[in-house]
Amino acid sequence: MIVWADGRWIDAAAPAALLADRGFALGDGLFETVLAEQGAPRFLARHHARLAAGAAALGLPPPPSLGEIEMLARETLHRSQLDATRAAVRIAWTAGRSARGLARDPAAPGALYVSAAPAPAPAHPAALVTARIRRNETSPTARWKTLSYLDSVMARREAELAGADEAVMLNTAGRVACAAAATLIVVVGDALVTPPLDDGALPGITRARLFDAGFSLVERRLTTADIEAAPAIALANALIGLRPAARLDGRALDPDHPRLRAAAAALVATE
Amino acid sequence: MIVWADGRWIDAAAPAALLADRGFALGDGLFETVLAEQGAPRFLARHHARLAAGAAALGLPPPPSLGEIEMLARETLHRSQLDATRAAVRIAWTAGRSARGLARDPAAPGALYVSAAPAPAPAHPAALVTARIRRNETSPTARWKTLSYLDSVMARREAELAGADEAVMLNTAGRVACAAAATLIVVVGDALVTPPLDDGALPGITRARLFDAGFSLVERRLTTADIEAAPAIALANALIGLRPAARLDGRALDPDHPRLRAAAAALVATE
Numbered sequence: 001m002i003v004w005a006d007g008r009w010i011d012a013a014a015p016a017a018l019l020a021d022r023g024f025a026l027g028d029g030l031f032e033t034v035l036a037e038q039g040a041p042r043f044l045a046r047h048h049a050r051l052a053a054g055a056a057a058l059g060l061p062p063p064p065s066l067g068e069i070e071m072l073a074r075e076t077l078h079r080s081q082l083d084a085t086r087a088a089v090r091i092a093w094t095a096g097r098s099a100r101g102l103a104r105d106p107a108a109p110g111a112l113y114v115s116a117a118p119a120p121a122p123a124h125p126a127a128l129v130t131a132r133i134r135r136n137e138t139s140p141t142a143r144w145k146t147l148s149y150l151d152s153v154m155a156r157r158e159a160e161l162a163g164a165d166e167a168v169m170l171n172t173a174g175r176v177a178c179a180a181a182a183t184l185i186v187v188v189g190d191a192l193v194t195p196p197l198d199d200g201a202l203p204g205i206t207r208a209r210l211f212d213a214g215f216s217l218v219e220r221r222l223t224t225a226d227i228e229a230a231p232a233i234a235l236a237n238a239l240i241g242l243r244p245a246a247r248l249d250g251r252a253l254d255p256d257h258p259r260l261r262a263a264a265a266a267l268v269a270t271e
Numbered sequence: 272m273i274v275w276a277d278g279r280w281i282d283a284a285a286p287a288a289l290l291a292d293r294g295f296a297l298g299d300g301l302f303e304t305v306l307a308e309q310g311a312p313r314f315l316a317r318h319h320a321r322l323a324a325g326a327a328a329l330g331l332p333p334p335p336s337l338g339e340i341e342m343l344a345r346e347t348l349h350r351s352q353l354d355a356t357r358a359a360v361r362i363a364w365t366a367g368r369s370a371r372g373l374a375r376d377p378a379a380p381g382a383l384y385v386s387a388a389p390a391p392a393p394a395h396p397a398a399l400v401t402a403r404i405r406r407n408e409t410s411p412t413a414r415w416k417t418l419s420y421l422d423s424v425m426a427r428r429e430a431e432l433a434g435a436d437e438a439v440m441l442n443t444a445g446r447v448a449c450a451a452a453a454t455l456i457v458v459v460g461d462a463l464v465t466p467p468l469d470d471g472a473l474p475g476i477t478r479a480r481l482f483d484a485g486f487s488l489v490e491r492r493l494t495t496a497d498i499e500a501a502p503a504i505a506l507a508n509a510l511i512g513l514r515p516a517a518r519l520d521g522r523a524l525d526p527d528h529p530r531l532r533a534a535a536a537a538l539v540a541t542e
Contacts (some may be wrong), residue, residue: 019384019386020386021295022424023295024292024294024295024363024418025302025361025363025418025420026418026420026421026423026424027298027417027418027419027420027421027424028420028421028424031296058421058425059428088371090296090371092295092296099388100359100361100388100389100390101452102420102423102424102427102428102451102452103427103428103431104424104428113290115290115291117370117371118371119371132409133409133410133411134407134409134410134443136405136407136410136422136443138403138404138405138443139404139405139407139421139422139425140404140421140422140425141419141421141422146298146421147295147296147297147298147419147421148298148412148418148419148420148421148422149296149297149298149299149373149419150297150298150299150329150410150411150412150417150418150419151407151410151411151412151419152297152373153293153297153298153299153373153375154329154410154411156373156374157330157373157374157375160374172405172407172409172443180373181372181373
């Protein structure tokens with residue numbers, strides 16, 4: 001198959017031609033964004049377990065083994081000359097190729113893509129705004145980290161157009177779900193609370209680390225009133241760790257709140 | 272940037288390497304599926320107008336001109352040896368490349384991809400089932416034909432696992448929105464009805480042709496009770512034209528209903 005691809009004719013049967021991949025054509029795949037420090041991917045077993053669980057949920061073939069992915073991640077960092085810095089390794093696992101149309105080819109193997117890029121730590125607390133786009137908690141695109149990521153792209157865009165760093169997403173029932181690309185950690189009274197997965201939260205790696213550390217993080221439904229009254233909010237994901245917020249919709253938050261500092265300390269203790 | 276891509280190391284800066292494209296990385300782009308007969312794309316001006324409107328809505332750069340896309344579509348059909356048959360031309364317009372992360376590069380040009388594949392007409396009426404995944408009518412992925420298409424992939428998969436051909440999708444409010452990859456046309460009493468765009472329907476090319484033909488198609492909210500009582504339902508899209516349904520959730524429908532035959536005749540009259 002000869003196709004027009006961004007300025008030239010290419011043979012889509014060639015291995016480097018991704019145009020026939022359903023990940024590109026239909027967002028039919030998953031990805032992980034893994035923190036790497038000095039050439040070493042961090043918490044890769046957790047990322048691999050989530051990738052495998054997502055593949056099973058979406059009906060994709062199981063991804064390559066943890067060992068193979070770790071080898072490729074390290075080699076990608078090395079070949080990208082990123083093995084002496086803080087970097088992000090992106091691992092995509094797609095439904096591979098199929099004939100035209102929505103139906104997958106049940107015999108098609110999945111396809112793996114690994115790339116790496118510099119990922120400096122965020123330099124300051126985040127300014128948040130609540131996005132208009134709702135997160136569809138009935139969809140696997142909310143429950144898993146899929147290549148159909150446009151809702152998050154557009155929510156982040158809403159935040160950036162408003163001069164903020166990140167968006168808070170509500171679900172279709174109007175409850176708080178997550179940030180565009182992070183777990184929300186909210187101080188509610190004396191508790192540190194994060195929304196449950198069935199409200200549209202992604203099962204985040206850092207979120208899971210906080211739960212597994214026995215830290216007093218509580219999973220509970222959150223309303224917009226909860227976040228409007230919260231004295232402090234933080235974002236959590238594998239790349240940023242825990243990043244406090246300085247504002248939500250223009251209202252000042254405490255980025256040095258003791259509950260957030262305790263959570264950050266608990267995270268360090270699990271490393 | 273050297274990346275691992277489906278079995279080998281490639282240079283992602285090479286033009287054929289799509290891995291750095293945000294369409295692949297994040298589903299950040301749009302596509303059109305255009306019917307071609309004997310090497311000629313049909314209704315391409317309508318497709319181009321929708322692509323341009325979607326790009327404006329998503330904040331993407333405007334796509335290349337209709338003339339340029341028509342030239343590339345015809346050339347793709349020719350190079351794919353599909354200029355003597357019924358085919359589908361797929362046109363993808365993406366946000367192009369950016370640094371890692373959700374934020375687009377405002378200076379990045381978009382990227383265009385054109386491919387073609389055989390597209391025989393459907394041979395029989397469709398069996399439909401109602402999908403569990405809801406269509407997120409608050410999201411641009413419902414309003415535009417985006418590369419973040421996984422909800423439709425998974426809805427179609429539900430249908431196929433149930434032995435059916437296509438899925439009916441409800442929106443988050445429980446109203447009828449559309450099929451996984453088609454407009455729904457429903458006989459309700461004496462009327463021929465299709466859901467409004469703000470219930471999560473895509474502004475379909477065939478849907479627009481029916482409206483523009485002055486045919487008596489009515490845009491009206493549809494409940495599950497409406498489709499459970501409907502004597503006849505059809506699917507409409509640019510590739511299949513109008514395809515009647517034979518069943519919905521196991522209940523028989525009339526694929527030869529006079530209102531559907533009249534709609535099919537109206538479509539032929541606009542060609």
